[in-house]
Amino acid sequence: MRPGPGAPRRPGRALMSVALLTVLGVVVPDASRPPPEFALVQLDGVEGLDATDDVIWMLALGSDARPGEPVMRSRSDAIQLVGMNTVNQHAVTIGIPRDSYVDIRGFGRDKINAAMVYGGPEATAGAVTALTGIEPDYVFVASFPGLIRMVNGVGGVRAEVTHEMDDLNQVFHPGPHRFSGVEALAFARIRYGLPGGDFDRSMDQGELLAGGLATLAGRMRQPGYFERALGVFARYTDTNLSPVELYRLGRTVMTIDPAQVRVCVLKGSTGYAGAASVVFADLAATRSLVADVRNDATVDQTC
Amino acid sequence: MPQVGGCRWRDGGAWATLVDMKTRHPWSPVSAVVAAMLTASACTGNHDSPAGPERATTEPAATSPAPSTTPVSTAGPIELSRADAKLEVSIEQLRGGVDRTERARLRAAISEPIARWINAAFHSGGDPNSDLDAAFAGWTPRAAALAREHRDVTTNAALGANLSRVIIDKRRVRLFVFATDGVVGGATAGVTLRVAGVQPAGSETRFSVEGELYLTRDGSQWQIFGYSLQRQEEQR
Structure with missing residues (x-):
């Protein structure tokens, strides 16, 4: 450590x-x-490091917008609430299955991935806060092409494949794998064949985030890499952060030790809401996990 | 193009969107008004005028005006000459649309707090503990507090209070600058120092300090907000 x-x-x-x-x-x-x-x-x-905050919560959303569709008003295929502790350098990713049946303020109950269609990322952030009690400090939304380009931009991302996967024109065997951008997108989206379905996919998305951080951390040994990478990120990302804020946030994120990142997924059970197959969150388990990580983004129990 | 809260959720063909929810809360009517007022500038990055610190004209006293491209050797034993070396500062990387004519001013502005730190922390000559305020004046308060705790590395305090002479035979800074849309946001400074402290009895301690300083600016002033430094000590 x-x-x-x-x-x-x-x-x-x-x-x-x-x-x-x-x-x-x-x-x-x-x-x-x-x-x-x-x-x-x-x-x-x-x-x-004089970090922006001791603990930062960032909501990372993957939009499933197809070409021509609005990225910010499409369903969120990936929903990852990421907590980072800049003091002890621990982090936790909390995957929220996209089919989680939740309250969406102003729009009633529906799958959480529909929240972005109803009210943009703000509605998704509100639904996540209502479900977990954690209000994200930052929200990050990536499109399919965005994820592909970012992964390719860092030269690929390593993550562990836990189940045989054969879908979306990709085949992955269990074990460590270095994903290209296209492969990473498929890995994050594939649910077919996963025994845990939506839960396993959410876990894979968290593993991809952790792998991305590890990849960046490894590259940081190259002088000037951080500035180059952040420059590319800034060039292709819409943000309300100033360059100064972005630089400081980036340095803060990079204090996290990749070896201390815990990947979690909210527990729940599958069922039906009308004709729709949905996930009902295990609220007791969710409260327990949140109580553990809310203040320090550090998992002390199993998740 | 759907928009919620100004530029916040703009579908402008970018790869991704990153929003600070804390400082410009999307559900606050007040912040929504502020966000709307900021939209024109915040979305383009023009709220940080290039006519800021990059146009500072004050060169640090110990800063060499000309950038050096000499590779920095970090291997081998410390070999000191008996003379102080000037601070060599070079910009190794500067992208993001910053005008080339700004390079000299930028180099001077970024290196100013670094030069102050080196001079006060390592070259005080007397009791280094008494100069900590000066040494970390160009640091953010929290970074300064951390650096004080690490004074054995971030200053020459470990040499003791009674030095008759301090020689810094190498002081080299390589800057890697982040900018976007012509606006500078921060920089990493690769630092190499070689120091000798001479006690009144004549014994001499030699050490090097190498690593990185992280800098951003607060208004027109550049500040050190983080560091990763190593100290290697040698004794006769």
Whole structure:
């Protein structure tokens, strides 16, 4: 685990230095070598970031708009509520099955993926808040082509395939996989053949988000990569954040340790509302998960 | 083109949309009015005028006016000359539609808090603990508080209070700047310092500090809001 912002990385480094010096001291007798000109005694590393907030909640929506359809007024194929703790660098993705049958303020009860059709992403955010009690600080909406381009833009994203998948002109076998943009879109959309149906698909979407973060974190070692990637993101994203706010938010997001991202999906059961097949959220399980993560975006229990 | 709350949910052919729900709440009538007023500028990014910090004309005192393209070597033992080195600052990457004529001013503006930090934190010569306020004056308050906790790395405090002389034989800053639509938003500064502290008794401690500083601006002032630094120490 990486240290949190503000946490010194000294213990590991110091141990390494002590070990190195111990080995040198044991292996090389003092009398057999001249007095050292220099000795490596320590390598300290520290990190700190004045983040936008200690805990950030972002609602990530994938619009299923087809060509010519309005992205912001189509159904949301993916609904992921992402919590990020910039202090301990943990994060949680909470997948909300798109067929979840919920209250949509001003529009009655329907599948949550219909909320964006009724009232845009704001309506979806409202429905998510009503369901979970968590109000997102930011909402991010991507179209199908947007997801493809973003994944291709970072050179592909790695994620774990848990079930054999054969749909949407793609075949994926269980195990780790590096997804191209087109593959990632299919992976996020395929439900056919998944034993958990909508729940498994939502889990795959969360895995894709976690994999995307890990991919970006790996690329960050390249000098200037963050600025280049953010520049591309800004160029092709409509936002009400200023460049300064966007930069700071981006740096804040990148404090998250990919190894500390937990992927969760709201529990529930399938049933019918009239003739429509829907998901009824397990409200007790939802409340329990939310109580665990609301304040620190850190999963202390199973999810 | 459907629109809710100004540009907020614009279907303008972009790949994606990112909205800050906290500062411009979509359900607040007041913020809706504010959002509508901001629409024309917020959607285009013009609310951050290019005539801001990029046009600052003050060069940091220790800043070299000419960018250096010399590769930075970080390997091998520290070898100090006996003279202080000037601060070398170069812009390694600047995209996003920023006018090339702004580069010099931008370099000076971004490097100003960095130069202040280096001078006060490592080159104070006396008791570095007494100069912490000056060292972190160009940092955001929270970043400064964190950096104070890490003063063994972010300053020469670990050398002790009684130094007779401090030499910074290398001070190199490489800037990677983020901008969009001609407006600069932030920068990463790759930093390399090589420092020697001489005690009154003559003993000398040498160390290097390398890593990154993260900067944005508050109005016309650039500030350091984050860091990832490593210190490597060598002793005679």
